[in-house]
Amino acid sequence: MPYVAGLHAAASAFLSAGFAAQFTIALVICLVILLATSSLQEDADDAPTSLPGLALLHIFPFFRRRHQFLNWGFSVTGQNAFQFQLMSNTVIVVSGASARRAFFYAKGFDLTEGFKILSGAIPMVRGVTSGLQTKRISTIHKRLTAVQKNASLSELIPAILEDSRRILESYSTSGTFDPFEKVYELLFQTTVRSLSSSEIADDAALVLRLKKLYDRLDAGTTPASVLAPWLPTPAMIKKLWATKGIYDIIVRAIDARERSGVPQNDTLQMLIDSGDDRLTVVGFIMGLLIAGARATGTTASWMITFLGGHAEWRYKAKAEVAALLAAHSPLDPATKSTSLSARLAEIPLESWEAETPVLDAIIRETLRVAQPHTAMRRNLGPDTYINEKLIPTGAYVVYPFSDVHLDPEIYPDPWRFDPGRETSKFPVDLAYVGWGVGKTTCLGTRLAKVELKLTTALFLLAFDHTLVDTAGAVLDAAALPRPNWDDIFMCRPAPATCLVAYRRTALAL
Numbered sequence: 001m002p003y004v005a006g007l008h009a010a011a012s013a014f015l016s017a018g019f020a021a022q023f024t025i026a027l028v029i030c031l032v033i034l035l036a037t038s039s040l041q042e043d044a045d046d047a048p049t050s051l052p053g054l055a056l057l058h059i060f061p062f063f064r065r066r067h068q069f070l071n072w073g074f075s076v077t078g079q080n081a082f083q084f085q086l087m088s089n090t091v092i093v094v095s096g097a098s099a100r101r102a103f104f105y106a107k108g109f110d111l112t113e114g115f116k117i118l119s120g121a122i123p124m125v126r127g128v129t130s131g132l133q134t135k136r137i138s139t140i141h142k143r144l145t146a147v148q149k150n151a152s153l154s155e156l157i158p159a160i161l162e163d164s165r166r167i168l169e170s171y172s173t174s175g176t177f178d179p180f181e182k183v184y185e186l187l188f189q190t191t192v193r194s195l196s197s198s199e200i201a202d203d204a205a206l207v208l209r210l211k212k213l214y215d216r217l218d219a220g221t222t223p224a225s226v227l228a229p230w231l232p233t234p235a236m237i238k239k240l241w242a243t244k245g246i247y248d249i250i251v252r253a254i255d256a257r258e259r260s261g262v263p264q265n266d267t268l269q270m271l272i273d274s275g276d277d278r279l280t281v282v283g284f285i286m287g288l289l290i291a292g293a294r295a296t297g298t299t300a301s302w303m304i305t306f307l308g309g310h311a312e313w314r315y316k317a318k319a320e321v322a323a324l325l326a327a328h329s330p331l332d333p334a335t336k337s338t339s340l341s342a343r344l345a346e347i348p349l350e351s352w353e354a355e356t357p358v359l360d361a362i363i364r365e366t367l368r369v370a371q372p373h374t375a376m377r378r379n380l381g382p383d384t385y386i387n388e389k390l391i392p393t394g395a396y397v398v399y400p401f402s403d404v405h406l407d408p409e410i411y412p413d414p415w416r417f418d419p420g421r422e423t424s425k426f427p428v429d430l431a432y433v434g435w436g437v438g439k440t441t442c443l444g445t446r447l448a449k450v451e452l453k454l455t456t457a458l459f460l461l462a463f464d465h466t467l468v469d470t471a472g473a474v475l476d477a478a479a480l481p482r483p484n485w486d487d488i489f490m491c492r493p494a495p496a497t498c499l500v501a502y503r504r505t506a507l508a509l
């Protein structure tokens with residue numbers, strides 16, 4: 001009889017709970033029944049094969065072990081398209097060259113809608129970063145283009161280098177650090193500088209607080225908080241508080257600027273001067289800051305990691321930057337005192353963009369091996385077919401970048417970091433998608449590349465570095481940790497599996 005007693009206890013606990021708790025429990029039970037039974041439905045002939053097992057069991061791995069889960073889906077179905085349920089949403093996963101082209105060029109596939117339900121990776125404030133009208137999104141994109149015009153981007157170069165100098169100056173003359181903490185922090189600062197206001201960027205404590213709030217937001221991104229944001233789970237409440245904290249910081253910066261009436265030479269000023277409404281300005285900073293900082297921070301962390309373990313490429317990159325310096329800012333033999341950051345700032349934007357093939361190859365290869373992106377779309381219609389399988393209107397479609405970037409047929413020994421790989425002879429359509437494709441190509445590419453090149457260049461010339469394990473043993477290329485594609489934010493290996501061991505060079509920062 002213990003079951004009956006247990007049921008009794010549960011029933012009386014349910015009845016004595018308040019309405020909100022009863023409602024939530026009832027809703028959860030309904031969802032469980034719905035999800036448990038949805039996997040029992042038969043697939044139509046032209047529908048992608050459904051994953052076996054209870055739909056409920058697919059939710060957690062999709063959010064927490066995505067790379068393994070998607071690989072398992074392809075292997076267990078033996079198909080190049082399969083589907084599963086996330087709550088009441090049908091998600092179809094596709095693979096292969098023709099699917100890739102169809103996915104990126106389908107007219108009805110919408111990135112914003114797909115991202116909203118499947119990702120949860122940016123703070124959601126209705127009307128500010130979510131539920132935006134097309135007009136507001138296109139205004140935000142237009143302003144992002146303005147930030148990257150030649151004149152604006154050129155003006156950002158000394159500011160980014162000065163931020164980097166200040167942060168790197170705070171390091172000891174030698175020591176170790178976790179690149180996924182310290183390099184990420186550096187890129188967070190340069191992204192705040194590039195996309196928000198000088199008042200925020202100049203206040204190191206405020207930048208740190210902002211970063212912590214975004215970290216808290218990531219921690220609050222759980223399957224429940226993404227799929228059922230109306231459920232008052234602890235994660236959801238955490239996420240809500242973090243979002244409010246970020247929102248307040250940005251609104252305070254706008255208020256202060258408007259009240260002071262003193263214009264500054266920064267992105268916030270450009271947004272205000274463009275006459276955009278407040279929600280657009282907040283949406284621009286709030287959404288792009290994290291999208292930009294996360295992607296550049298992850299990439300820079302991995303670049304420094306890979307270069308630490310690959311001496312050949314580290315020397316090539318150092319030599320490339322040294323040659324640029326020699327050409328654009330030779331040391332005055334009389335004084336020899338100009339700082340590295342000041343000299344790097346004299347290299348014009350065009351040279352950073354057109355005369356750094358080694359850095360370009362390193363960025364490209366880093367994105368191939370260590371960018372765990374899964375592209376997400378919603379089909380807004382009409383119904384369409386990929387790999388001869390129906391993608392109905394309303395369905396969500398995802399394309400994992402690992403499908404192409406880790407394909408051994410295209411990139412032999414795919415986990416090997418090799419910026420010197422032959423890239424011109426691939427017989428495969430869209431063999432590289434690191435910056436996106438077609439109408440959804442990354443709109444922050446120019447800024448991202450400049451940030452990556454400046455921070456890496458300064459670090460490489462100001463420090464000699466290698467990688468070590470926690471016992472201090474040097475890790476060579478073969479011993480480097482493998483990017484963890486299940487970590488959808490940072491591709492970060494297990495904590496402290498490798499550290500950067502560094503020593504300051506004789507050159508002044």
Ligand code: HEM
Nearest residue numbers: 288292295296299375376434435436439440442443444448
């Ligand atoms: C290393 C850094 C970066 C990488 C690797 C990267 C990569 C990408 C990729 C692959 C996409 C397409 C996503 C898809 O098809 O699902 C994308 C889109 C986008 N990126 Fe980036 N990105 C980076 C930095 C940035 C920065 C710094 C910004 C803004 C300041 C930015 C803004 C955007 C925007 C707005 C889109 C959406 C474009 C659209 O809606 O059509 N990105 N990015």
